[in-house]
Amino acid sequence: MSDWISFYDFKHSVIYVNARHRDVHYRGIAEDIRAYVPSPAALVLDYGCGEATSADLIAAASGHLTLVEAAPNVRAALAARYAAHPKISVLTPDEAAALPGGSCDLIVMHSVAQYLNVAELERLLGIFRKLVKPGGLVIVGDIVPPQLAAPAAAWALLRFGAANGFFWAAVGGLMRIFVSDYLRLKKTVGLSHYTEAAMLEKLKSAGFNAERAPRNIGHNQRRMTFLCRPA
Ligand SMILES: C[S@@+](CC[C@H](N)C(=O)[O-])C[C@H]1O[C@@H](n2cnc3c(N)ncnc32)[C@H](O)[C@@H]1O
Numbered sequence: 001m002s003d004w005i006s007f008y009d010f011k012h013s014v015i016y017v018n019a020r021h022r023d024v025h026y027r028g029i030a031e032d033i034r035a036y037v038p039s040p041a042a043l044v045l046d047y048g049c050g051e052a053t054s055a056d057l058i059a060a061a062s063g064h065l066t067l068v069e070a071a072p073n074v075r076a077a078l079a080a081r082y083a084a085h086p087k088i089s090v091l092t093p094d095e096a097a098a099l100p101g102g103s104c105d106l107i108v109m110h111s112v113a114q115y116l117n118v119a120e121l122e123r124l125l126g127i128f129r130k131l132v133k134p135g136g137l138v139i140v141g142d143i144v145p146p147q148l149a150a151p152a153a154a155w156a157l158l159r160f161g162a163a164n165g166f167f168w169a170a171v172g173g174l175m176r177i178f179v180s181d182y183l184r185l186k187k188t189v190g191l192s193h194y195t196e197a198a199m200l201e202k203l204k205s206a207g208f209n210a211e212r213a214p215r216n217i218g219h220n221q222r223r224m225t226f227l228c229r230p231a
Helices: 003-007 021-034 055-060 071-083 092-096 118-131 151-163 167-179 182-188 196-205
Strands: 043-047 065-069 088-091 106-112 134-145 208-212 224-231
Touching: 021 055, 021 106, 021 151, 021 167, 043 092, 043 118, 043 151, 055 065, 065 092, 071 088, 088 092, 088 106, 106 118, 106 167, 118 134, 118 196, 134 196, 151 167, 167 182, 167 208, 196 208, 196 224
Parallel strands: 043 065, 043 106, 065 088, 106 134
Antiparallel strands: 134 224, 208 224
16 A cells, blocks of 8 residues: 555544645535536546545535545545435445446546556556546646645645635644655655646546646646546
8 A cells, every 4th residue: 555545544634734624625626626517417436535525515516426535544434424425435446446437427536646656647547548438527636746846835735724714723734744754755655746748648648638727626726637538
């Protein structure tokens, strides 16, 4: 198991500075994803969904929402949270990969690609290419460009905190991240960064017609979202 998966498998990941940050974050992501749901009957898959505390917003606009999460404790919490929800199911990555080909109208993978090495990303893009319906959409979001990624992320978090009433918690959270395993993992396992051109090339090789979306999903507009349709 990738160490990044273990990093995210805490009950409360240090990446969210407090519960308000986590909930505002997931609400914003869910609202942005909901805008891409093509029809009320659409079958939607969110790969690497994390805690997904507002997934019901996406499910309400869809026929069915499949949440896929590799971190076992996070997945167990999702399964408990949405156990009674008639339109949400929770799967492991292996279970998702085994879904029938052409079964999804919309697949989203947001803020996950930076934790994957090149081979893992290519493998996943191949799975998404198989799972998406002809005419469907795959969204790869929060792609981190190479330059100044860490200061830009810190600055974006402070601005997000200031706009949503948790600025000082964001300052404290940054310090906590600094002494957490994040920096050690960044050095040992690494984070993957892509330019716009490199990501477009990768998506093309995986069999998609891809374009960069006008805005990134979520609050960090220095990062990039790509809209990919099967070629
Ligand atoms: C920053 S969270 C993103 C959560 C959510 N999609 C969002 O946008 O807030 C990163 C997610 O990547 C997942 N992840 C990290 N490494 C992974 C890997 N090798 N395979 C699959 N998922 C991975 C983690 O389990 C975690 O849920």
